[in-house]
Amino acid sequence: MRLGALLASAALIGACSQPAEEHNAIELDPESIVSGSRFLTAETQALQADDFANPGFLWVDRGEALFSEPTENGSACVACHEKGLPGVAATYPAFDTETNSVLNLEGRINQCRVKNQNAPELAYESDPLLSLTAYVAYQSRGALVSVDSSGPSRETYETGRQYFQTRRGQFNLSCQQCHTENWGKRLRGDTLSQGHGNGFPAYRLEWQSMGSLHRRLRDCDTGVRAEPLPYGDPLYIAVELYLAARSNELPLESPAIRR
Numbered sequence: 001m002r003l004g005a006l007l008a009s010a011a012l013i014g015a016c017s018q019p020a021e022e023h024n025a026i027e028l029d030p031e032s033i034v035s036g037s038r039f040l041t042a043e044t045q046a047l048q049a050d051d052f053a054n055p056g057f058l059w060v061d062r063g064e065a066l067f068s069e070p071t072e073n074g075s076a077c078v079a080c081h082e083k084g085l086p087g088v089a090a091t092y093p094a095f096d097t098e099t100n101s102v103l104n105l106e107g108r109i110n111q112c113r114v115k116n117q118n119a120p121e122l123a124y125e126s127d128p129l130l131s132l133t134a135y136v137a138y139q140s141r142g143a144l145v146s147v148d149s150s151g152p153s154r155e156t157y158e159t160g161r162q163y164f165q166t167r168r169g170q171f172n173l174s175c176q177q178c179h180t181e182n183w184g185k186r187l188r189g190d191t192l193s194q195g196h197g198n199g200f201p202a203y204r205l206e207w208q209s210m211g212s213l214h215r216r217l218r219d220c221d222t223g224v225r226a227e228p229l230p231y232g233d234p235l236y237i238a239v240e241l242y243l244a245a246r247s248n249e250l251p252l253e254s255p256a257i258r259r
């Protein structure tokens, strides 16, 4: 069945069934895990691979500059992180014992700003936070996702898994139906990927900008006509953890290019 037909029938079913019902849980076959870049055109893949042409590097470069800039009342990131933060992004989201919660990379960077730089948090999706996140993520490019979803992170992981597997919106579709059950099929000019976060922050041609994973999740929720969650919402952080654990062993690609 073409996915357009799936969407059309899902909309019909959605009209007469309960919203937000949980769907049969299906996990990706670990043997089949592939990055979203696999489903891009050769031209877009080439743009991602070319560090001079890849527009994501505008953010990486701005992030690098910010990394060595002191704040008004504190030292620069580089003063404490002299060797940068290689490999760190591959381990996020991660449990933080100080706040007793799972933090994603954006949250961890903001925590360091407040605690170690005497500076206010940067707004989610603001250019400086995107740039710093892109720069830190870039230092893990090629590193394999290795996120811990056990122990104190387990509850958050389960919350994220449930969000992923629950139908929502007017189309009454779950993330799982598109990204676990139908990846590889065409949908409105895209080929559905498995929905991994390993390219983020990513430059989307449609946005003409770098954007966080949460921006992508908001687009997916909006796509099924569900109300998107606010940036940085704990529920999106839980989804982010589930996605990362689901993509363990996949190489990080940020700054990736996406359609």
Ligand code: HEC
Residues within 6 Å of the ligand: 035, 036, 037, 163, 164, 173, 174, 175, 176, 177, 178, 179, 187, 190, 191, 192, 193, 194, 195, 196, 197, 198, 199, 216, 217, 220, 221, 223, 224, 239, 243, 258
């Ligand atoms: C109606 C189908 C559909 C649903 C439902 C859906 N998405 Fe997507 N999603 C897409 C399409 C289309 C894209 C862009 C092409 C691609 O990468 O799959 C995308 C992209 C993504 C990406 C980026 C992948 C990459 O490599 O760039 C992630 C992550 C993602 N979706 C996660 C989710 C999550 C989490 C949910 C549930 C909250 C969800 N999606 C629901 C269709 C869907």
Ligand code: HEC
Residues within 6 Å of the ligand: 067, 074, 075, 076, 077, 078, 079, 080, 081, 085, 088, 108, 109, 112, 113, 115, 116, 117, 132, 136
């Ligand atoms: C005054 C020193 C100091 C400054 C300035 C500082 N950090 Fe940190 N950072 C630390 C210390 C110490 C830790 C680990 C302990 C902790 O949680 O504070 C850390 C931890 C981190 C981590 C988590 C590392 C991991 O392995 O999980 C990230 C990411 C990070 N910092 C990013 C930044 C960024 C980005 C900036 C600038 C915006 C910055 N830090 C500024 C001292 C600093």
